[in-house]
């Protein structure tokens with residue numbers, strides 16, 4: 001595993017992309033840029049709230065995109081397969097979606113369930129790489145491709 005993976009600190013690489021730019025990006029990943037896909041990707045990039053399928057559906061409805069659960073789920077699957085979106089299970093076992101494709105880690109609030117992105121400084125990222133390298137030495141036979149930390153605690157609004 002390489003420790004030379006220089007992480008950039010661009011906070012919002014495509015946060016303010018226009019619908020046209022998003023459509024072009026979706027097309028470049030081999031998908032048809034339907035209004036549903038553009039709406040989903042726009043929400044995921046702007047809100048950065050790692051929603052569940054139902055959470056995303058509710059958020060889209062507020063923006064007058066009334067999509068069925070199956071439609072939202074299928075479009076998320078296609079966007080995930082195309083590499084535009086990542087999915088993961090949170091600590092509670094809920095399936096969540098994330099459009100931040102730069103290397104980052106997660107802070108999870110155990111009270112409200114909110115998940116916030118954490119980008120490490122290069123030195124901190126190297127420590128995580130070293131940790132993963134140490135684990136792959138101890139657990140012989142494992143080739144670790146990537147590592148992502150999930151730190152759990154209580155967020156500022158739940159503490160206040």
Ligand SMILES: [Zn+2]
Nearest residue numbers: 109112155158
């Ligand atoms: Zn909270």
Ligand SMILES: [Zn+2]
Nearest residue numbers: 098100106117
């Ligand atoms: Zn994330």
